[in-house]
Amino acid sequence: MNAHAPAADSKTHPHPPQSSSARGPDWWLMMKKFWSKGRSIASFAPSSRFMARSVVGGIDFDSARCIVELGAGTGPITAELVRRLRPQTKLLVIELDPDLCARLRARFPQVDVVQGDACQFDKLLADRGHAQVDHVCSGLPLPSFPAPLRDAILATSARMLAPGGTFRQLTVMPLIYYRMYRSYFEDVRFRFVPLNMPPGGVYVCRGYREPAAV
Numbered sequence: 001m002n003a004h005a006p007a008a009d010s011k012t013h014p015h016p017p018q019s020s021s022a023r024g025p026d027w028w029l030m031m032k033k034f035w036s037k038g039r040s041i042a043s044f045a046p047s048s049r050f051m052a053r054s055v056v057g058g059i060d061f062d063s064a065r066c067i068v069e070l071g072a073g074t075g076p077i078t079a080e081l082v083r084r085l086r087p088q089t090k091l092l093v094i095e096l097d098p099d100l101c102a103r104l105r106a107r108f109p110q111v112d113v114v115q116g117d118a119c120q121f122d123k124l125l126a127d128r129g130h131a132q133v134d135h136v137c138s139g140l141p142l143p144s145f146p147a148p149l150r151d152a153i154l155a156t157s158a159r160m161l162a163p164g165g166t167f168r169q170l171t172v173m174p175l176i177y178y179r180m181y182r183s184y185f186e187d188v189r190f191r192f193v194p195l196n197m198p199p200g201g202v203y204v205c206r207g208y209r210e211p212a213a214v
């Protein structure tokens with residue numbers, strides 16, 4: 001299902017009821033989630049539009065057949081993807097938190113939003129008939145994940161990437177984790193994004209390599 005077709009859930013629940021904790025503007029919802037969940041949310045504010053543009057910058061939307069977003073939050077990156085998406089491109093959005101999923105579904109009823117764990121994204125894609133992904137856009141707080149989980153997500157992303165595909169990871173700690181991503185990918189470029197709260201950036205990674213054995 002692409003971003004221009006109705007999501008399966010939206011057929012049965014076009015406007016699913018929101019829990020009281022899912023009300024209010026995006027920044028308020030993110031702040032409440034950060035306060036209650038801390039490390040698994042990792043950011044107290046949604047990404048800025050400058051960050052969103054930087055995450056998707058350079059994607060060839062004419063040739064992309066499948067794009068996955070991991071850890072979408074309230075959807076600032078989703079909005080930029082939806083704005084540029086072509087009708088033939090599948091967009092799958094995965095978010096763990098149920099209230100944030102409710103927000104995403106209300107905001108993007110045409111998008112396939114799945115409440116689930118990002119490390120399952122290969123199975124979710126296979127269920128939808130996709131064996132490869134052109135671009136993975138991740139807002140996940142990967143550095144705070146346990147190493148085996150981080151390995152699984154990066155290895156799955158790399159294994160599923162089509163030739164020329166990219167893994168894009170946003171961060172609010174500019175360059176600190178450059179070496180970590182370099183240990184997984186042959187080519188890692190960092191784009192600094194000062195106009196974000198807090199200032200951050202994007203790692204654009206290509207060419208997976210197995211992490212060296214310790």
Ligand SMILES: C[S@@+](CC[C@H](N)C(=O)[O-])C[C@H]1O[C@@H](n2cnc3c(N)ncnc32)[C@H](O)[C@@H]1O
Binds near residue numbers: 046097138
């Ligand atoms: C830093 S926020 C990024 C939100 C959004 N992409 C943005 O730019 O504002 C990280 C998001 O990852 C989600 N998340 C954390 N662990 C996850 C997992 N294992 N699977 C899917 N989403 C996860 C959190 O619920 C949170 O919404």
